[in-house]
Amino acid sequence: MAKVADKYFEIDQWKIIENGYNPAYGEVAESVFSLGNEYMGIRGFFEEGYSGKKLIGSYFNGIYEQTKPDYGHYKGIVDFTEYMVNSVNWLYTRMEVDGEQLDLAVSEVEDFRRVLDLKTGVLTRSFVWNTKSGKKIRLLFERLLSMTKVTCAAQKITMESLSGAVTVQLTSGLDFSEKHQMTDENLWKCSRENVSFGEVITLGIEGTTLQTKKKVYSSAIIEADCSNVKEIVQEQSVAAQMDFELKEKTPVTVVKLVKNITLKDEEEQATYEEQVAVADQKTFDYDSLLSESVEFWNDVWKHSDIVIEGDDENQQGIRFCIFQMFQTYHGAVKGTNIGAKGLTGEAYNGNAFWDTETYCLPFFLFNNKEAAKNLLYFRYKTLDEARERAKMLDCKGAFYPIATISGKECCNLWQHASLQLQASTAVAYGIWFYEKIYQDRDFMKNYGLEMLIEICRMLATRGDFSAEGKYGYYCVMGPDEFQMMVNNNCYTNYMAKFTFDYTLKKLGDVERDDEAAYKKVTDAIHFEEKEAVAWAEMSEKMDIPYHEDTKLFEQHEGFFKLPHVEVDEIPVEDFPLYHHWTYDRIYRNDMIKQPDVLMLMLLFNSKFTREQLEANYDYYEHRCIHESSLSPSVHSILASQLGKHKEAYDFFGFATRMDLDNYNRNTREGLHTTSIAAAWMNIIYGFGGLRSDGEGLSLNPSIPENWKSYTFKINYQDETIDVTVTKEKVEIKTEKGIPVSINVYGKPVELTKDTFTCPYQA
Ligand code: IFM
Numbered sequence: 001m002a003k004v005a006d007k008y009f010e011i012d013q014w015k016i017i018e019n020g021y022n023p024a025y026g027e028v029a030e031s032v033f034s035l036g037n038e039y040m041g042i043r044g045f046f047e048e049g050y051s052g053k054k055l056i057g058s059y060f061n062g063i064y065e066q067t068k069p070d071y072g073h074y075k076g077i078v079d080f081t082e083y084m085v086n087s088v089n090w091l092y093t094r095m096e097v098d099g100e101q102l103d104l105a106v107s108e109v110e111d112f113r114r115v116l117d118l119k120t121g122v123l124t125r126s127f128v129w130n131t132k133s134g135k136k137i138r139l140l141f142e143r144l145l146s147m148t149k150v151t152c153a154a155q156k157i158t159m160e161s162l163s164g165a166v167t168v169q170l171t172s173g174l175d176f177s178e179k180h181q182m183t184d185e186n187l188w189k190c191s192r193e194n195v196s197f198g199e200v201i202t203l204g205i206e207g208t209t210l211q212t213k214k215k216v217y218s219s220a221i222i223e224a225d226c227s228n229v230k231e232i233v234q235e236q237s238v239a240a241q242m243d244f245e246l247k248e249k250t251p252v253t254v255v256k257l258v259k260n261i262t263l264k265d266e267e268e269q270a271t272y273e274e275q276v277a278v279a280d281q282k283t284f285d286y287d288s289l290l291s292e293s294v295e296f297w298n299d300v301w302k303h304s305d306i307v308i309e310g311d312d313e314n315q316q317g318i319r320f321c322i323f324q325m326f327q328t329y330h331g332a333v334k335g336t337n338i339g340a341k342g343l344t345g346e347a348y349n350g351n352a353f354w355d356t357e358t359y360c361l362p363f364f365l366f367n368n369k370e371a372a373k374n375l376l377y378f379r380y381k382t383l384d385e386a387r388e389r390a391k392m393l394d395c396k397g398a399f400y401p402i403a404t405i406s407g408k409e410c411c412n413l414w415q416h417a418s419l420q421l422q423a424s425t426a427v428a429y430g431i432w433f434y435e436k437i438y439q440d441r442d443f444m445k446n447y448g449l450e451m452l453i454e455i456c457r458m459l460a461t462r463g464d465f466s467a468e469g470k471y472g473y474y475c476v477m478g479p480d481e482f483q484m485m486v487n488n489n490c491y492t493n494y495m496a497k498f499t500f501d502y503t504l505k506k507l508g509d510v511e512r513d514d515e516a517a518y519k520k521v522t523d524a525i526h527f528e529e530k531e532a533v534a535w536a537e538m539s540e541k542m543d544i545p546y547h548e549d550t551k552l553f554e555q556h557e558g559f560f561k562l563p564h565v566e567v568d569e570i571p572v573e574d575f576p577l578y579h580h581w582t583y584d585r586i587y588r589n590d591m592i593k594q595p596d597v598l599m600l601m602l603l604f605n606s607k608f609t610r611e612q613l614e615a616n617y618d619y620y621e622h623r624c625i626h627e628s629s630l631s632p633s634v635h636s637i638l639a640s641q642l643g644k645h646k647e648a649y650d651f652f653g654f655a656t657r658m659d660l661d662n663y664n665r666n667t668r669e670g671l672h673t674t675s676i677a678a679a680w681m682n683i684i685y686g687f688g689g690l691r692s693d694g695e696g697l698s699l700n701p702s703i704p705e706n707w708k709s710y711t712f713k714i715n716y717q718d719e720t721i722d723v724t725v726t727k728e729k730v731e732i733k734t735e736k737g738i739p740v741s742i743n744v745y746g747k748p749v750e751l752t753k754d755t756f757t758c759p760y761q762a
Contacts, residue, residue: 003654005661011312014118016320016660021104021112021127023052027668030055032659033116033123034344034671035143036327038336039150040260041343044114044123047091047141047155052105055668056178058087059343061336062264063214064350064405065180065187069412076393077414082405084339084350085180085187088207088218090258091143091155092175092239097168098133107131111138118323119301121147121293128162136162137246146289147296150332151275154286155256161246168246171232172256173239174218176207182346186236192217192276193238195231201240202280215263215272219279224254255286300326303713303720304367306683310708317656318683321676325363328673331370337378337404338673345670351403351410352378354423355674357430358603359630362692363677365437366684366714373443376434379427380447382407383454386424390458393418397457400424415484419477421462424455425495429603432502437692438717445517449510452503453527456535459496463538472543478556480596481628482586486556488543491600498604500539504532551615553597562590567625577627592620594628595635602634602685605641606694614642629658633678637686640702645762648686649704655679684712688723698743699732701725702762716740721751725760732756 008025009032010017018029033044034057043057066082073079095102104112112127126140140158159168176188192206201222208215226242233239244252259279263272304322308315328342337352338360356375364372379386379400385407386398392409393399400423401409402416411417431448434440463473473496478489511518521527545554554560574580598620601608608616617638626632636651654663656679659671684690687710689700697716701723703709709726720735721742734740737753745761 003663005654005657005663006665007661009660011316013312013315014319016116016118016316018114021109023105026053027055028662029114030057031344031667031669031671033114035121035123035145036343037145037147037150038327038329038332039262040145040153041327042091042145043344046104047093048095048102049093050105051103055181055345056086056089057345058089059084059350060087060216060260060262061333061343062405063087063209063216063262064212065209066211074414076418078409078412078417080408081410081412082349082408083182083410084346084405085209086178086346087176087188087216088205088260089175089178090153090218090220090260092173092237093157094171095168097131097135097137097166100132102129118319119294119297120290121145121297122290134163135166137166137168138162144289144293146292147326147330147332148292149284151259151261152284152289153258153260154289155258156286157254158251159244159246160251161248164248166246168244169241170244170254171239171241172220172222172254173232173237174203174205174220175237175239176205177236180346182349188236190236193233195233195238195240197229197231197240200282201229203238203240204280205238206276207236217261217272217276217279219259221257221280221282222254223257225252257282257284257286303715305713307711308707309710311704311706314656317660318679320660321656321679324671324673324676325680329360329364329371329375331368331374334374335378335381337375340674341670342673344673347666347669348403349410350405352405353403353674354426355630357426358599359674359681360677361430361433363680365433366716369438372434373440376430376443377447379430380451383451387454393462395458395461397459397461398424398451398454399458399462400427400455415477416481419475419484421459421473421476421492422479422495424458425492425499428452428455428499428502429495441513444506445510445514445521449506449521450525452499452506453521453525455499456503457531459499460531460535460538463496465541466543469541470543471538471541478596479594479599480555480592482591482593483556483559484587488545489556489596490545490553491596493542493544494600497539497542497544500535504536507532551612552619553600553616555592555596555620559590563588565589565591567591567623570625577625590623592624594626594631595620595624598638599634602637604693605691613638617642629664629672629675630678633675633682633686636682640686640689641700645702645704652682652686652704655682683710684714688712688725690714696741696743699723700745701730701760703727703760727760729760730758
């Protein structure tokens with residue numbers, strides 16, 4: 001089904017611009033104008049209050065609540081779920097003139113303009129407020145989050161009267177009283193409220209979640225030249241009310257410097273208290289925060305920018321994607337993960353999925369090693385929870401959750417939580433990929449090997465031998481979530497075989513490399529040689545459903561015999577299918593939700609012949625309805641490889657602008673953060689033709705018809721490789737001059753600082 005752009009924002013290469021306010025796009029704009037720094041995220045809501053539709057969303061990575069719905073007592077079905085909670089609104093502001101409160105849903109305003117500057121990380125909003133009493137006041141709101149001191153953020157409000165003297169009453173506070181939208185409940189108990197007035201005004205308040213007892217201490221220093229200051233302390237908020245006497249054409253500024261300190265685990269208690277004790281001390285100012293932010297983003301663009309000449313929409317789109325990836329995660333906090341919506345909304349409950357290793361990890365591996373390592377570390381930190389989950393599912397070892405915040409399985413759709421093995425094999429894939437790029441032996445010894453052994457133990461107890469003696473997985477659900485309880489899903493079996501083989505190899509490598517480390521890991525988890533022998537047999541006998549005559553991998557046993565549905569003939573009104581077709585009707589045919597066999601062919605691209613890729617692409621592509629936003633990019637990458645350039649561009653179509661143009665009409669719920677990662681892959685792996693799963697790196701660039709040129713960077717080990725593609729030539733060089741061997745259009749090249757040039761090959 002064709003997706004249609006809902007164009008609203010102005011096109012600009014470095015900015016996201018909203019010119020004039022349209023309430024119909026209010027919540028979409030809130031998502032698009034979200035700011036985040038991995039530690040916290042805040043939607044682009046109007047801080048002065050708004051009576052129209054809104055989501056005053058303020059989130060912290062790792063701050064969540066839990067519920068225990070009663071699902072009955074089938075073993076293995078989760079009876080518990082965790083969700084990211086809406087937390088303190090640290091931007092809380094109210095503004096009043098002559099008894100009228102500013103509220104963009106009803107107030108008369110002109111010259112509205114909101115801009116997210118991708119070079120500075122600052123969100124600004126300006127307009128002129130024409131009050132009912134005839135006053136005209138120009139207002140400028142600015143906000144930013146520190147990318148380096150992640151507890152810190154700031155807000156700046158500038159007021160200027162355009163019509164003589166005006167008294168503005170402004171209230172600025174910290175407010176925990178917002179409800180969590182999904183549960184329609186407020187989930188905080190507050191304490192430690194304090195307000196003090198001196199040279200500056202300081203505010204502080206602590207919120208504790210009701211069940212999980214996570215804490216957020218929020219503090220603010222308000223710098224303002226005001227009079228008539230009053231404190232307002234309520235059960236869930238603290239604020240200062242101030243009067244500002246504006247003279248005509250003389251701007252007055254109020255700065256709010258915020259620190260938000262979280263307590264996620266008991267062992268952080270002492271550090272938390274230390275930080276809270278000094279929270280009201282001024283350690284930064286607006287300008288220092290701004291210049292650090294500019295420096296941070298400068299560095300990001302220096303190393304990770306993609307420049308597209310001839311297509312301003314995708315230029316803006318891909319920069320927005322890169323910006324969002326760094327906002328969501330950049331290696332700032334060890335032990336957190338990436339929710340499917342990042343920190344921009346409540347859909348998917350803030351849960352992280354296999355998306356992390358399969359879609360997001362490549363971005364970080366080639367842009368930010370620390371972030372990549374932290375993501376994998378999250379899986380190590382939550383290994384015990386995965387062990388618990390394996391027991392619940394009658395397995396040994398570790399069964400990683402399909403959806404999680406703390407490491408526990410949070411998905412209450414039993415067929416996903418119990419039947420999908422791809423979160424576990426994705427962890428093995430992530431360890432393999434990270435090792436391939438960085439050869440970090442310490443990581444393998446300290447964390448990787450233990451996870452691999454535990455995943456193999458699960459795979460060895462979840463699978464079984466058939467009557468004919470083949471090994472495989474029964475009653476599973478592969479990446480294509482329209483098929484459940486299937487036997488021998490090709491993706492699952494292939495990934496399990498890969499995990500066994502890779503683990504066996506690593507057991508040998510680590511033992512040879514550092515016997516003491518090997519012994520430490522294997523003794524600690526009582527690994528026995530006979531397990532390795534069994535895994536080798538399971539791998540050898542793994543049932544990979546493949547038909548040599550057609551070169552087709554069968555998605556699962558019996559897939560080829562399923563009734564056929566011509567997906568292009570499904571009436572548009574039937575979408576989204578989940579609302580219009582019964583659940584079982586979706587499942588009982590050969591329609592595919594998202595790539596399954598084709599996903600495999602992307603992850604281990606070098607293992608498949610061109611003939612196999614072509615046959616499988618042609619077979620599966622037109623059965624796929626791309627119900628998941630993760631899907632089109634995978635098809636686009638493979639279409640590029642097959643020289644189907646038009647098709648590749650059509651699939652790419654909305655990848656970079658999925659949220660800017662609200663293609664799925666659900667951006668209001670939050671950004672499609674993990675699809676944003678897929679958009680990056682779409683350019684680098686698709687048009688750039690990067691392949692990283694074989695020996696070294698290879699490039700096979702193509703260029704979309706309407707692009708004049710494009711340039712991208714691959715941060716590979718200690719080097720940055722610059723690639724520029726035009727319709728005439730490909731130019732590649734390294735920035736530091738460290739020699740790098742790669743393959744370009746199938747030929748080996750030694751890269752240096754001197755530009756390597758070769759003719760473009762379509
Ligand atoms: O993990 C994905 C899944 O593959 C498809 N549905 C959405 C999930 C979160 O993005």
